[in-house]
Amino acid sequence: MNSFETYLRRHAGWLDAALVAVLAVASIPWTLHDHRPHRVAMIAVAVLLPVPLLWRRRWPFETFLAMCVVAFVQWVFLLPVFSDAALLIGLFTISVRETRQRIIVAAVILEVGVILAVWKDARPNPNWLIALIMLSGLVVAAAATGRNVRMRAEQLREFENRALRLEFERDQQAQLAAAAERTRIARELHDIVAHNLAVMISLIDGGRLGMDHNPDQARTALTEAGTVGRRAMADLRQVLGVLRGQQDDPERSPAPTIADLDSLVASARDTGLRISVRMHGDLHDLPDPLQLSVFRIVQESLTNVVKHATGATSVTVDISMTSTSVEIDVTDDGTPTSIEPHAVGHGLSGIRERAAMFHGTADAGAVATGWRVHARLTRPARSVEAPIHVSAGATHE
Structure with missing residues (x-):
């Protein structure tokens, strides 16, 4: 998730409040050209219609229904206002957050509202068919855009979950590899130490017992014990060099x-x-x-x-x-x-x-x-x- 999306989520409430204010204020000039007595009522409806958008993220479908009720009252008694665009925002929110069934229901309700609005204005407006097509296109666009945003969000969540799974699996593989390497090194140490110490002990014991009766043989045994000890030290240095990461140690000999x-x-x-x-x-x-x-x-x-x-x-x-x-x-x-x-x-x-x-x-x-x-x-x-x-x-x- 980028920083812009994080900012939007963190300040979602303030952004919705600003959206309601913009729609309400922009609707007021829409009604000023009408000099009929119900101008105040039109302004009140224009201001109230987008207010439910404040709760659109928590209750998207209920918010949309509340706006539809206000819009129906407006259609019966008054003229259309700019804040009717709040209905498209409500449909968009439903497409992002609700089930497919509710998306279809909301789209049908809004399309019926479009038909009623165009029908009421059909007689004085000879371009009513163009208006119907344009408004219906806005309904479809709001639903489709919301659906696309939802699919993108789901894909991003899937990518994030997959990245977390891959990171977890990578860490587990690293731990398994480290455990296997520790086991291998422990096995090498056991083989080196156990064998060479056993041979050295036997040679030293033999040299000690033969020191009085056969000094030459005892001297040979002790000399060989020293040779075995030095060889064991070289092997241990090689294994410990691996543990320290000394890959270029010139004293390391190849594996037996x-x-x-x-x-x-x-x-x-x-x-x-x-x-x-x-x-x-x-x-x-x-x-x-x-x-x-x-x-x-x-x-x-x-x-x-x-x-x-x-x-x-x-x-x-x-x-x-x-x-x-x-x-x-x-x-x-x-x-x-x-x-x-x-x-x-x-x-x-x-x-x-x-x-x-x-x-x-x-x-x-x-x-x-x-x-x-x-x-x-x-x-x-x-x-x-x-x-x-x-x-x-x-x-x-």
């Missing part, structure tokens, strides 16, 4: 991919685990987001082995790719410390969320040889067209 599995497995091996990795298919052709999810699932699974699998000595990581999916199997030979050790904290829920991002599933449970984590991720359609080079079960130990 399949190529980074070697370093991940190497750090886990330093805890004393024997880890066998088998990859079927050219996983490097996968999209980067899918490679990140595969990396994080393997990372979380190895973290769970280090933290929860009692007596585990070996782990098998099997990653296979088909034209439609990627399957991940991580199996260890340890003894679970509880019914569902991998369900402790957010580890398994994080794996399931990452699988769900690619319309996949994930589950974990005890098997004959220990504990198994299995996840199946659906490949995006755009990567299906990429050629698949299947290797004969390449093994990395």
Whole structure:
């Protein structure tokens, strides 16, 4: 709504009063040329006829009927006056504010009044037909103009409501996007901190126990713990840089991919685990987001082995790719410390969320040889067209 329309609405009462005054005052000269005794009555009618317009916004139809009564008295006893234009304003107001039925009734009443006025003046006026056409045209114009104003107002209200809905939906989408980003960052922080701390604790414990009997091995374990800690700090700096909006930080490294599995497995091996990795298919052709999810699932699974699998000595990581999916199997030979050790904290829920991002599933449970984590991720359609080079079960130990 522009400032002019706001001004009109704010001062509507004063504007209606000014309109009544203009119509009443303009009707007085209309009657001065008539020297019949009822000139005073004509002036009184001319002044009273537009007065009901003061209430036209609150009771438009009742106001119009009141003016019609005064106009009928004028038609019976007196001559037409300029303030008869108030009837057209009343019809216009009804067209803006009332129902279609009332608009039709008011238009018919006013048209009957036009016919009566022209008929009364037909004998002395040879141009009565032209007068009838012109006055009838004014009736139609008043009704049509009011209807157009009403339609425009309804359209403006609809546009305003639509703008409010779009603004609300935009805010909700922003909130959902922020919540999703917070969840993603929390998941990244959990994966980074949980895995690296678990590896560091195992390395430090191993170094402490071997300090007296095997100093060289203890020194190596502590050195590797420092390396893992620095790598964790770099990953944390990357995630926190995103939170601070530091998109151009030169220290930020790209997100982990399949190529980074070697370093991940190497750090886990330093805890004393024997880890066998088998990859079927050219996983490097996968999209980067899918490679990140595969990396994080393997990372979380190895973290769970280090933290929860009692007596585990070996782990098998099997990653296979088909034209439609990627399957991940991580199996260890340890003894679970509880019914569902991998369900402790957010580890398994994080794996399931990452699988769900690619319309996949994930589950974990005890098997004959220990504990198994299995996840199946659906490949995006755009990567299906990429050629698949299947290797004969390449093994990395």
